[in-house]
Amino acid sequence: MTGATYGAAALAVLPLAAILGMLVMKGAGSLDWNFFTRSSVPLGESGGGFAYAIVGTLIIVGLACAIGIPVGVGAGIYLAEFGSGALGWLVRFVADTLNGVPSIVIGIFAWTWIVRPTGKFTAFAGGVALACILVPIVARTTEEMVRLVPNSLREAALALGYPRWRTSLQVVVRTAGSGIVTGCLVATARVAGETAPLLFTALGNQFFSTRLFEPMAALPLQVYVYALGPYDEWHRQAWAGALVLIMMVLILGIAARLVTRTRRVSA
Amino acid sequence: MAQTPAVMVARPAARRPHPAAAPPRLAAEALTAWYGESSGVRDVTLPFAPNTVTALIGPSGCGKSTLLRALNRMHELVPGTRVTGRVRLDGHDIYEPGVNAVQVRRRIGMVFQKPTPFPTMTIAENAAAGLKVGRRLPRAEREEVIERALRRAALWDEVKDRLGQPATMLSGGQQQRLCIARTIAPEPEVLLLDEPTASLDPVGTARIEDLVHELKRDFTVVIVTHNMQQAARVSDVTAFLYLGELVEAGPTAQVFTAPTRRETEAYVTGRFG
Numbered sequence: 001m002t003g004a005t006y007g008a009a010a011l012a013v014l015p016l017a018a019i020l021g022m023l024v025m026k027g028a029g030s031l032d033w034n035f036f037t038r039s040s041v042p043l044g045e046s047g048g049g050f051a052y053a054i055v056g057t058l059i060i061v062g063l064a065c066a067i068g069i070p071v072g073v074g075a076g077i078y079l080a081e082f083g084s085g086a087l088g089w090l091v092r093f094v095a096d097t098l099n100g101v102p103s104i105v106i107g108i109f110a111w112t113w114i115v116r117p118t119g120k121f122t123a124f125a126g127g128v129a130l131a132c133i134l135v136p137i138v139a140r141t142t143e144e145m146v147r148l149v150p151n152s153l154r155e156a157a158l159a160l161g162y163p164r165w166r167t168s169l170q171v172v173v174r175t176a177g178s179g180i181v182t183g184c185l186v187a188t189a190r191v192a193g194e195t196a197p198l199l200f201t202a203l204g205n206q207f208f209s210t211r212l213f214e215p216m217a218a219l220p221l222q223v224y225v226y227a228l229g230p231y232d233e234w235h236r237q238a239w240a241g242a243l244v245l246i247m248m249v250l251i252l253g254i255a256a257r258l259v260t261r262t263r264r265v266s267a
Numbered sequence: 268m269a270q271t272p273a274v275m276v277a278r279p280a281a282r283r284p285h286p287a288a289a290p291p292r293l294a295a296e297a298l299t300a301w302y303g304e305s306s307g308v309r310d311v312t313l314p315f316a317p318n319t320v321t322a323l324i325g326p327s328g329c330g331k332s333t334l335l336r337a338l339n340r341m342h343e344l345v346p347g348t349r350v351t352g353r354v355r356l357d358g359h360d361i362y363e364p365g366v367n368a369v370q371v372r373r374r375i376g377m378v379f380q381k382p383t384p385f386p387t388m389t390i391a392e393n394a395a396a397g398l399k400v401g402r403r404l405p406r407a408e409r410e411e412v413i414e415r416a417l418r419r420a421a422l423w424d425e426v427k428d429r430l431g432q433p434a435t436m437l438s439g440g441q442q443q444r445l446c447i448a449r450t451i452a453p454e455p456e457v458l459l460l461d462e463p464t465a466s467l468d469p470v471g472t473a474r475i476e477d478l479v480h481e482l483k484r485d486f487t488v489v490i491v492t493h494n495m496q497q498a499a500r501v502s503d504v505t506a507f508l509y510l511g512e513l514v515e516a517g518p519t520a521q522v523f524t525a526p527t528r529r530e531t532e533a534y535v536t537g538r539f540g
Contacts, residue, residue: 084346156383159341160397160449161373174387 023246027239035240039208043231050241052208053222056123057245059210060202060218061192063127068134068191069184075135076142076180081168083143092143095136106132107197115201123209123216126202130191137190141183145176182256189252193245195220219245290358292317292487293338293375293457298352300330300337302345307333310352311513313506315457320479320488322502322519324495326534330511331491335459338489339375340368356456373397375457376450380465382442384434384449391430393445397453412452419485420448421478440471447478451486458482460490464497476501495535499523507531 038049075095079088110129115121149172157167173180198204204221205214219241226238291314300307308330315321323331336342337350340361353360361371376397384393394413398404404412413430417423422444426437434445443463450458460479464472479501482488492498498505499519506516507530515522515531526532 150383152379152381152383153385155341155344156379156385156446157396158344159339159372159377159379161369161453163369171385175385177387 020246023239023243026236027241027243030236030240031243035237035244040206043233046233048233048237050219050222050237050244052205053217053219053241054244055208055210056202056205056217057192057219057248059212060123060126060130060198060216061188063124063212064130064134064191065184065188067127068131068187069138071131072135072138072187073142073180073184075139077146077168077173079139079143080146081172091139095139098132098136099140102196103133103194104196104200107200110197111200120213121201121203121215122213123202124212125200126198126216126218127212129197129201130194133191133194133197134187137187138184141187142176142180145179145183146172148179149175178259181259185252185256185259189249189256192248192252193220195224199224219248289317291315291355292357293489294355295334295338296353296355298334298337298350298354300333300342301349301351303347306511307342308337308508308511308513311508313513313516315487315489316504317487318483318485319503320483320490320501321504321506321516322498323489323491323506323508324493324498324534325508325514327493329508331508332461333511334508335377335461335489335491338457339377339459340371341377343368373453374455375459376453376455377459377461378443378446378450378463380462382439382446382466384437384442384445386433386435388434389431390426390434390437390445393434394448394452396449416448416452417445419451419481420444421474421481422448438471440467440474443467443471443475444478447475447482451482456487458486458488460488462491462493465493472497495523495537507534509534 034047035049035051036054037051038047039052040050041048075091079092079095082088083091106129110125110132114125114128118125153171153175154167157171158164162170198218198221202218202221203215204225205217207217209216223238223241223245226234226241229235229238294314295311298311298313299309311334313321323334325331333342338354340350342348342350350362352362354362356371356374360366361368361375385396388396391410391413394416395404395409398409398412414423414427417426422441425441426445429436434442437445443466447458447463464475467475476497479488479490483503490498490501502519504516505519505522507514507522507526507528509530515526515528517527522531523535526535
């Protein structure tokens with residue numbers, strides 16, 4: 001029995017190890033200073049990089065967080081603290097459904113409501129699409145974390161003469177704080193790798209751009225385009241881009257672990 | 268005031284005129300606390316004189332905690348509950364329409380069975396937590412208030428060198444005294460203690476009991492306890508509740524040595540409960 005669980009654990013770790021191993025083997029060779037600092041160069045020239053895609057991903061994911069985290073955390077607090085009625089049930093149901101919607105559908109949604117009316121693909125539309133994925137994840141984790149706060153703390157604050165909203169913000173949410181941060185980091189890592197919603201919204205861009213209302217490159221999009229391209233140089237860069245992307249996700253995951261651990265120490 | 272002389276005899280140590288002579292600080296009048304259609308406590312009329320300790324005793328489920336929570340409008344926080352009757356604080360009914368429950372709770376502090384320090388706050392922040400609700404204090408004044416509250420809660424000497432540490436580093440008994448400090452820092456008039464020693468070891472319990480004697484000088488104290496020896500040790504007045512009704516209330520010595528009702532006698536002599 002113990003052996004079986006060890007085996008299952010090993011099998012679970014295997015895919016990550018295999019993916020990381022392959023990415024390092026195929027991509028690490030193309031990772032140099034130029035990769036992080038330069039943008040694409042015409043075919044035949046050497047020394048091109050993915051700087052535009054890396055910056056694009058940071059901008060689009062940053063925008064998604066700026067929109068999605070406040071909405072998600074707010075909705076989660078509402079659900080945990082006040083959402084026992086019919087409206088709470090509805091919000092919870094919508095969040096769970098939204099959680100299960102394939103990301104490409106979210107992309108089509110953003111395309112229909114933002115790209116088509118404005119007449120162009122924009123980084124902004126990409127950020128909104130990713131925020132739509134972010135909100136339900138953040139809302140539900142926040143709700144779980146806030147629910148973990150013992151009711152005795154709420155009562156203690158109320159008995160001290162804290163109004164309801166102040167109890168929620170200064171005692172309950174603060175106590176759940178590191179758990180909420182962890183949830184946000186995990187959700188951010190999840191959307192950072194999303195490709196499908198960006199195909200319909202940010203579109204991608206061969207040039208360095210930081211303008212929110214223009215098409216913008218992003219790592220997953222560039223990996224997609226370069227991996228499908230016919231040139232060996234592109235393939236090598238796609239591997240390197242994938243490696244950078246997974247490293248970003250790993251760093252977010254490790255950060256989430258660290259935040260959780262500091263909570264254990266202080267609690 | 269026919270019952271006053273009995274008190275004087277029972278507690279000759281009390282030097283000041285007996286508090287029962289003064290108008291009550293807090294008084295329940297025909298108070299009934301409902302849970303949906305059933306009542307936790309029924310028709311309780313009980314005055315709490317200033318600077319006295321009143322112990323609420325009775326078997327589990329008799330409604331003593333419910334009564335306590337109805338005294339500072341904590342009862343109504345549970346969905347489906349309501350209260351009928353009156354609770355007068357300095358003569359004014361706290362259940363009157365237009366009275367703000369939050370303001371009431373600032374004047375009637377409460378300490379719970381389990382210590383509830385705020386885990387994200389330091390010892391000093393916990394002691395000052397009740398102050399933040401109102402105005403913002405200048406730093407020096409705030410430190411003064413923190414020290415005063417911790418001293419009155421008999422905790423200062425143990426924590427003065429580590430005020431910046433998380434409150435969760437303290438022992439259970441220290442945490443409970445910190446909660447008392449937090450409750451008295453905003454200077455309430457009444458202190459409600461809901462089985463404050465139930466989760467503490469004998470040493471921690473003894474320190475809280477000593478503290479209750481001190482606190483009575485500044486506050487009107489109501490303590491719920493399932494421990495009759497504790498009631499006898501700390502209180503001036505004892506009220507015995509049974510099945511949601513107030514059976515008997517009177518000077519502690521009298522309730523324990525010469526109760527007027529048979530149920531009280533059976534309970535205090537340990538025959539049931």
